[in-house]
Amino acid sequence: MPRLFTGVEIPDDVAFELDLMRGGISGARWIDRESYHITLRFIGDIDEGLAREISYELDGVEAKPFKLRLTGSGFFGGNKPHTLFAGVEECADLRRLQSTHERICQALGLPPEPRKFAPHVTLARLKDPDHQALHRFIASHNLYKSRVFEVGRFVLFSSRPSRGGGRYAVEESYRLQAGL
Template sequence: MPRLFTGLELPRNVADQLSLLQGGLHGARWIDRDNFHITLRFIGDVDHGVAREVVSALDRVRHGPLTLTLDGLGSFGGNKPHSVFARIAPTQELIDLQSEQERVAQRLGLKAERRTFVPHITLARCRGLQPGAVAHWLSLRGGIMDLSFEAERFVLYSSRDSVGGGPYVVEEDYPLVA
C-alpha cells in the first residue's frame, strides 16, 4: 500500500537557504533539503485502487500559480516539541488550494483532516528535546528573512512507512495555471 500526500516543492535556492538554518539543536533529526516541501493534504496508507482514484481526482483540481513567502520559524508540540519548521505566510490562494484538496479527499471517502492547516516546511524532528532548547534555537535563528518564491505545480508524493522525513517520491505532478 502506498503512503501518499500532496504538497508543494521548494526551489533549490529556497531549500539551500533553509538548510543553512540546520544544526545547533542537539538531538534533532534534520530533514534532508531534497525532502523539504509544504504538505497540503496527508492522504495516508491507501490501497492501489484508492491511489488511482486520488491521482484521477487531483487531475481535476484547477488553481493558478502561487506566490509563497517564508515569514519565520516555529515549533510544534508545545511543552513536548516534536518538530521545528519554517512558516509560510498563509494566503487566501494557498488556503483555497489546500481546501480543494481536502474536499477531494473527503469525496473519495477519506477521513477529514482533524488538524488546522498551518503551512510550513519541517526542518527537523525533535523527539525528546526540552522545550527550552528548542526555544533557544528558535531565538537564535528567529529572524528569518522574508523569502518568496512561485509554486507552479503541486505534486502527489509517496513515502515509505517510517517516522517521517523521507525519502519522498513524486508520483504525479499537477500544474498550477492561470
C-alpha cells in the same frame, strides 16, 4: 502501498537557505534538503484503486499559480516539542488549494483531516530536545524570510514508512494554470 500526501515543493535556493539553519539542538533529527515541502493533505496508506481515483481528481483541480514566502520558525508540541519548522506567510491561494484537496479526499471517502491546516516546512523531528537550545534556535531564526517564490504546480508524494521517515518520491505533478 506507499503512504501518500499532496504538497508544494520548495525551490532549491530556498531549501539551501533552510539547510544552513541545521544544527545546535540535541535531540533533533534534521530533514534532508531534498525532502523539504509544504504538506497540503496527508492521505495515508491506501489501495491502488483509491490512489488512481485521487490522482484523477487532482488532475482536474483548477487553480492559478501563486506566490509564497517562508517566514520565521517555530515548533509544534507545546511542552513536549516534536517538530521544528519554518513558517509560511499567510496566502489565501495556498489555503484555497489545500481546501480543494481536502474536499477531494473527503468526497472519495477519506475521513476529514483532524488537524487544522498550519502550513509549514518541517526542518527537524525532535525527541527530548534541549529546550534552551530550541528556544535559542527560534529566537535566532524568528526574523527569517525567504525570497518570494512562485508555486506553479503541486505534487502527489509517496513515502515508505521507515524510522525517521523515508525519502519522498513525486508520484504525479499537477501544473497550475494561469488565466483561470
